[in-house]
Amino acid sequence: MDNEIEALADVLGRAVATGPADLCELLTDAAHRSVAAPVLVPRLNRVFSRYQGNPIAGPLASQDLLEVLRVARRRDTTVFEELRTIADAFTEDESARIAPVARRTPDATANSNAVSGGTFNEAVVQAGSITGGLHTYYGQTPHSGLPPVTDWSQLDRTDPITLGVHRTRRIADEPLLPRYVARDCDPELDTQVRSAARDGGLVLVTGDPLSGKTRTLWAALFTNLSGTTRILAPLHGTDLRALPAMLRARGDAECVLWLDDLDRHLGEHGLTAALLAELARLRVPVLATMSDEAYDTYRFGSPEHARLLSGVEPVELGTDWSPAETERLAAAAPDDLRLAGAYAHRTRHSTTAYLTVGPELFGEWRRARRANAHPLGHRIVLAAVDLARCGVEEVQADVLRRACELYGDAAPVSSEEFDEAREWASRIRHGTTGMLVPGAEVGSWRAYGSLVEDAKDGVSGFGPVPLELWPFAVKTVGRVNHVLVRARAVLGPEADTNPEALLTLGRIEEEYGDAEAAEVLLRRAADAGSTEAAGRLGSLLYDRNDFAAAIPYLEKGAESGDTEAQCRLGIALMQRSEHWLRTAAESGDGLAAFWLGDLLCGNGAMEDALRWYRKAAGAGMRGDVATRIGEVLFGFEEYEEAEEWFRTAVAEGDSNGLNGLGRTYEARGAHQEAARFYERSAASGDATGAYNFAIILGDQGEPNEARKWFVRAHERGDYDGAFSLGLSLMREKKYEEAEVWLRKAQEVGHHRAERALADLKAARTADGPGSPAAGAPDNVKA
DSSP states (O other), rough: OOOHHHHHHHHHHHHHSSSOHHHHHHHHHHHSTTTTTHHHHHHHHHHHHHHOOOGGHHHHHHHHHHHHHHHHHHHOOHHHHHHHHHHHHHHHHHHHHHHHHHHHOOOOOOOOOOOOOGGOOOOOOOOOOOOOOOOOOOOOOOOOOOOOOOOGGEGGOOOOGTTTOOOOOOOOOSSSSOOOOOOOTTTHHHHHHHHHHHEEEEEEEEETTTHHHHHHHHHHHHSSOOOOOOEEOOOOTTOOTTHHHHHTSSSOOOOOEEEEGGGGSSTSBBBBBHHHHHHHTTTOOEEEEEEEHHHHHHHOOOHHHHHHHHHOOOOOOOEEEEEEEEEEEEHGGGOOOHHHHHTTTTSSSHHHHHHHHHHHHHHHHTTTTTTOOHHHHHHHHHHHHHHTTOOOOEEEHHHHHOOOOOOOTOOOOOOOHHHHHHHHHHHHHHHHTTEEEEEESTHHHHHHHHHHHHHHHTTTTTOOOTTHHHHHHHHHOOOOOHHHHHHHHHHHGGTTOHHHHHHHHHHHHHHHSOOOHHHHHHHHHHHHTOOOHHHHHHHHHTTHHHHHHHHHHHHHHTTTOOHHHHHHHHHHHHHHHHHHHHHHHHTHHHHHHHHHHHHHHTTTTTHHHHHHHHHIIIIIIHHHHHHHHHHHHHTTOOOOHHHHHHHHHHHHHHHHHHHHHHHHHHHHHHHHHHHHHHHHHHTTTTTHHHHHHHHHHHHHHHHHHHHHHHHHHHTTTTTHHHHHHHHHHHHOOHHHHHHHHHHHHHHHTOTTHHHHHHHHHHHHHOOOOOOOOOOOOOOOOO
């Protein structure tokens, strides 16, 4: 057996010393595929470096190759047979080179150099004749895509994003990445990285997607290696076979091979056990990451790659953070808004997923606003974000739909449109989350946490919360304390420059918070020009019965069209009028007593009004107040005293007293005397007197005369004149004329005109076509 190995070593020694370079590459490739590659490859490389291309060094090369062959035969018989095949091929080729060459006859046809079809698909050998065996050595295809070491990125100048670290949100002058929060596995990882830097080898970090593998490995690299270390981070699928040759020429430069997502760098042209062994011999560490799923697949399901991974103890990184890691996150959070957001949402979202997925969600959401994208979905997410900014983190779908309508000129959204847009917004992205995520309660929704924090931190793309959304959040959702706290924090700082913010905060304080604070805020807003704030402040003061303070603010609100302010202003003015009129009247002012009596009379306080009317009469206003006293006494059915005061009024020149006298006589059954006074009142131009006289005439059986006075009463502005005339005509079936006067009553707003016109229509239908009864002349003129 030793003779066999010695003969094989002799052939391979000659091959190394005198054979082509391609043959050495074949030997190297075979060694790389061996389970003994870590031993075979370095020894082969030493042989090549000493003896390749030196024709007289064959015996020395053979002697060194003896141990290589013994190791191969002992540990990997498959590779040993490959080496024997290579040796046999070299022997045959060597014999062919030294055999005699047959001479060509003089008339032999010259060889043609043309290639059929113009395409070179296989090896082509052109010869007149071939003596001996023919062995074609295929050279390796040129390795491409690997820049020289001098062009590799230097560690202290490397952008970690180019190595696969996920980009996080960045505002203004924030660092490219937030401060690294140490993971529990860091001590073990640091040890492996330092060992690999010293002796070579593979350092592998595994974990679920978005668990922070790449960032954690980058931190270990940056912490444990020199800043001048050169890093090669090849693209997936890059041919790495030329890497050892390139590294041998690197000089004293420290180098690292960085393979993020290692499973995409495996294969015969990628990282193999042989290449790893060669890199280890060159003291070049390989730092790599791999998902848990990919690692399990290649490590336990692929014998081809098991040899590479079996000697590696991966550093496992979990998605869930331990209490110790969470404490370190809390300590780092105050110095970085991104970490603060991750800490705030740690119970709902994986910290690393929060930091990495957030920017992707934000970018997609921002672009969705375009008309040809998903503008409604964009608005739904925005409404959810803004509600969270108001202190309401999750809401039912219907509330979210109505909130969408508070943005600009947004049209009402149908349930179907909303559901379709909501499905888009809640679709799972990056295998992790949607922009909109289900809330704790069935049917509720909330915005993904990083989007809320982006808005709070002032990321471009989010404007201020619509002011109407604040009271909407309180009224619709009812989380008063949460909204109030957020409103004070957000709207308070805007108070000095934004009256509408003052107003909104004042409204929330007024309805759900501190009334004193509401008054201060509304006063500031009103003084800054907000008429709505003025109306609300006036109402607040009105409810406190502080009418004097309320009036100027209610007046501003009333002038802007605020109906409630208008009403309360009128009442407040009346209350203040009564206060000052009573004050003056109690001091003996007759005019004040007169007006106070009118005010009280209008309020139905007739006894109190009579008392002040009498004081006005005693203060020299007897003629002015006589009719009023008579009216109050008439209402009390004190007809004799009422008559005295009406007569006083007439004597003082007040013709209204005539109508009062007519009423006192009519109330006592003296209709003739009543008619006389009504006629005198009507003759003086009094509309009520004319109406009352018409009623008396009608009762006395003089309808035509009565109608004349109804006409005059209407012309003088009496409310009932046209209506009563219309009824009189309808009773006599003079329907056309009745309709004319009932229409006039309708025009002045008589409350019974509509019903009377309906009765007229029914009467016409019941009677059918006809004409007025005979002997009923129509001499009433409009």
